[in-house]
Amino acid sequence: MSQFPDIRRCRACSLAKVRRRVVIGRGTVPAKILVIGEAPGKSEDILGQAFVGEAGRLLDKMFRAAGIEPKDCYMTNTVLCHPSDTFAGPNREPLPEEIAACMGNVLKIADGVRPVAVILVGDYAKRFYSSIFPDAIQITHPAALLRTGGLSSPYYRKVKRILEIGAERIKEKWLQ
Numbered sequence: 001m002s003q004f005p006d007i008r009r010c011r012a013c014s015l016a017k018v019r020r021r022v023v024i025g026r027g028t029v030p031a032k033i034l035v036i037g038e039a040p041g042k043s044e045d046i047l048g049q050a051f052v053g054e055a056g057r058l059l060d061k062m063f064r065a066a067g068i069e070p071k072d073c074y075m076t077n078t079v080l081c082h083p084s085d086t087f088a089g090p091n092r093e094p095l096p097e098e099i100a101a102c103m104g105n106v107l108k109i110a111d112g113v114r115p116v117a118v119i120l121v122g123d124y125a126k127r128f129y130s131s132i133f134p135d136a137i138q139i140t141h142p143a144a145l146l147r148t149g150g151l152s153s154p155y156y157r158k159v160k161r162i163l164e165i166g167a168e169r170i171k172e173k174w175l176q
């Protein structure tokens, strides 16, 4: 995607030193649904797209099972660079100051996407974006589900139900 060239050059936090590339997102802009996850992982840092690793594949399956088409979504993260302490090093969680530094970028992406609905994926997205998007659907991060069995996870049924109810709400909104 050639949009957001200024974001691709961003060096507003220390993750600029350890990333391979800024990972703006995955999908086309505008989109009906904006998805905000946690952070790009190693695969995303290499490929330059959000949610392309194992957790991303699981998220796509979860969405489809609930009646949400991934092609209707634009997927981004609370930070757009792979959080690590060394260049292309192991994943770590994003720091609050990194998430805060990236918020202007994420909101610029949200403005471009112009979604009818927002899905917040994981604790960081919920913590930092639920006051900005109070109507957002909030779900557990697929990486957490992967650690407990993926689609067989005891937590998956609850996530699926939240997504199914959310999918109905989203359809009503975009038919308005």
Ligand code: SF4
Binding pocket: 007, 010, 011, 012, 013, 014, 015, 016, 022, 079, 080, 081, 098, 101, 102, 105
């Ligand atoms: S994480 Fe966000 S704020 Fe930090 S350098 Fe990357 S794009 Fe800029």
